[in-house]
Amino acid sequence: MNIALIGGTGFVGSALLEELLQRGHRVTALARTPGKLAARHHLRVVPADVQDPAQVAQAVEGHDAVLSAFNPGWQDERLYERFLAGSRAIAAGVQRARVPRLVVIGGAGSLYVAPGVQLVDTPAFLDHVPPNIVPGAQAARDALNELRALPDLNWTLVSPPALLQPGARSGQYRLGQDALLMDGDRPAAISVPDLAVAVVDELETPRHLRQRFTVAH
Numbered sequence: 001m002n003i004a005l006i007g008g009t010g011f012v013g014s015a016l017l018e019e020l021l022q023r024g025h026r027v028t029a030l031a032r033t034p035g036k037l038a039a040r041h042h043l044r045v046v047p048a049d050v051q052d053p054a055q056v057a058q059a060v061e062g063h064d065a066v067l068s069a070f071n072p073g074w075q076d077e078r079l080y081e082r083f084l085a086g087s088r089a090i091a092a093g094v095q096r097a098r099v100p101r102l103v104v105i106g107g108a109g110s111l112y113v114a115p116g117v118q119l120v121d122t123p124a125f126l127d128h129v130p131p132n133i134v135p136g137a138q139a140a141r142d143a144l145n146e147l148r149a150l151p152d153l154n155w156t157l158v159s160p161p162a163l164l165q166p167g168a169r170s171g172q173y174r175l176g177q178d179a180l181l182m183d184g185d186r187p188a189a190i191s192v193p194d195l196a197v198a199v200v201d202e203l204e205t206p207r208h209l210r211q212r213f214t215v216a217h
Helices: 014-023 053-060 079-097 123-128 133-146 192-204
Strands: 002-006 026-031 043-047 063-066 100-103 112-114 156-160 164-165 175-177 187-190 211-217
Touching: 002 014, 002 053, 002 175, 014 026, 014 192, 026 053, 053 079, 053 187, 063 079, 079 100, 079 133, 133 156, 156 175, 156 192, 164 192, 187 192, 187 211, 192 211
Parallel strands: 002 026, 002 063, 026 043, 063 100, 100 156, 156 211, 164 187
Antiparallel strands: 175 211
């Protein structure tokens, strides 16, 4: 497939890029600084500011899907506002370009730990997550709600588990829907390469159209 990738230099995005290329997909990476991505077979890098819907639309037109691992940066003082603005611009650009599908990497914070209780609102989350991360988790939750309200966008959002770690690619994972996956009495984990496996599997064989799902080992 022809996949437009947003956030390809980041922690998750770089694993997504590797998985896509290893499977033979053709990737167009949108980047504000194209020089950060080295030349590779089946990789094309185009300059684009993903906060601008027009630039997104121009860059992604003609692709089979857009895969977004967008994050303005955990140290951004306006993380909440910029995260939501970027998410909105990406969705608008995909709609404008009439790309058939948008797959978004979300956060674990919007997963439910009890009926009506999301992880991002629990004392355990607020006490143990660095303060600069919280606005991003809140924005990711709100971005998911905004995607659900868009009637003409074929989206999927993937929430990682509570623990997303470096590690090896095993190719193994289990699926969940809206609840935080557990490993016994502890939150479950997954390696970043195996998260990428699950995401590209969803791109190749859609099972969660207009839905959110989660994965873990």
